[in-house]
Amino acid sequence: xxQLQESGPGxxxxxxxxxxxxxxxxxxxxxxxxxxxxxxxxxxGLEWIGxxxxxxxxxYNPSLKSRVxxxxxxxxxQFSLKLSSVTAADTAVYYCARVLDTAMVFDYWGQGTLVxxxx
Amino acid sequence: EIVMTQSPATLSVSPxxxxxxxxxxxxxxxxxxxxxxxxxxxxxxxxxxxxxxxATGIPARFSGSGSGTEFTLTISSLQSEDFAVYYCQQYNNxxxxxxxxxxxxxxx
Numbered sequence: 001x002x003q004l005q006e007s008g009p010g011x012x013x014x015x016x017x018x019x020x021x022x023x024x025x026x027x028x029x030x031x032x033x034x035x036x037x038x039x040x041x042x043x044x045g046l047e048w049i050g051x052x053x054x055x056x057x058x059x060y061n062p063s064l065k066s067r068v069x070x071x072x073x074x075x076x077x078q079f080s081l082k083l084s085s086v087t088a089a090d091t092a093v094y095y096c097a098r099v100l101d102t103a104m105v106f107d108y109w110g111q112g113t114l115v116x117x118x119x
Numbered sequence: 120e121i122v123m124t125q126s127p128a129t130l131s132v133s134p135x136x137x138x139x140x141x142x143x144x145x146x147x148x149x150x151x152x153x154x155x156x157x158x159x160x161x162x163x164x165x166x167x168x169x170x171x172x173x174a175t176g177i178p179a180r181f182s183g184s185g186s187g188t189e190f191t192l193t194i195s196s197l198q199s200e201d202f203a204v205y206y207c208q209q210y211n212n213x214x215x216x217x218x219x220x221x222x223x224x225x226x227x
Contacts, residue, residue, distance in 0.1 A: 046155075046163065046206055046218040061215040062120075095162055104210035105153045107174060109162035 002026045004096050004110035012090075012117050018083040022096030022110060023076075029054050030074040034099035036106060037070060037081045039092040047092075051099055052079055086117045121145050121209050125219035131227040134197050140222045142190040142207035151211035154183055154192045157221075158203045166205075167192065194224075202226050 008020035022035070029035065036051035050060035052070045060068050064083070072079040083090060093114050097106035122145040132138045142152065150170040155163035165174040167183035170190060180195040194201055207219040 045220045046208075048214075048216040048218070050214075059214045063215070097162075100165070100168060103151065103168065104213050104216040105165065105168045105208070106155075106163070107165045109164070112162050 002098060002108040004098065004108060006094060006096050006110045006113040008113060008115070010114060010116060012086055012115060013119050014087055014117055015085055018081070018086050018090060018094075018115055018117070020081045020094055020096075020113065020115070021078050022080070023078045024098075025077070027098075028074075029072060029077050029079065033101075034104070035072070035079050036097050036099055036104075038095045038097060038106065039090075040095070040112075041089075041092045048104070049081065049083075049094075051104065088117050091115065091117045120215060121148060121212050121217050123207055123209055123217055123219035125205075125207055125222045127222060128220070129223045129225060131225050132197055133227045134199060136197055136227075138194040138197055138201075138224055140192040140194075140205055140224070142185075142192070142219050144188045144190075144209055146212075147187045148209040148211035150186045151209060152183070152185070152190050153208045153210065154181075155206045155208065156201075156203045157206065163206060197224075199226075 003025045034051045037049040067084045069082040093112040095112045096110045098108040100107040124143045152170045154167040157163040171183045204221045
């Protein structure tokens with residue numbers, strides 16, 4: 001059974017960089033699949049942030065591309081998200097997820113972690 | 120960017136009855152459409168992809184249909200555990216993959 005678990009600071013100051021890690025168990029990232037990040041502001045809908053292949057190829061949401069970096073560490077079986085220059089609008093629950101085959105559909109999800117941007 | 124519009128925003132249905140949720144794309148997404156269910160405090164769960172293929176472990180009372188710009192999720196006989204928020208998502212033209220704003224299915 002594939003399991004994903006997000007970790008990172010729950011509070012980030014405005015203008016700083018949000019950093020989260022997703023640890024994967026039950027499946028080796030180096031074996032394949034894309035892996036992604038999705039976020040959900042409190043009480044609102046879902047927004048795809050970006051995805052990464054085990055080889056390191058990345059795709060980002062154009063609306064966030066200038067501030068986002070997603071990386072993978074196959075030795076630790078985890079992938080990470082960095083979002084720079086955050087504002088209150090970046091306050092959200094951040095989910096990591098596995099992408100189903102080559103279609104950008106998310107079949108396994110982490111439980112999510114709330115990140116609040118506030119001074 | 121393809122905009123996904125779901126209707127209605129809230130749907131009130133009695134247990135045991137049928138629920139029909141709609142999703143419209145701003146341009147054709149072929150059959151590259153997925154549906155997710157989200158309960159309070161939980162991550163979304165994949166229900167349907169390819170517009171009509173049920174994901175692993177999803178009960179047969181959930182069915183999806185449509186292609187192009189118009190899609191429907193039908194729950195044939197509502198169980199208590201089905202009351203949740205449902206999102207559609209297109210993955211035909213990405214980046215970005217885009218989600219609808221959600222339909223809240225509530226008990227009537």
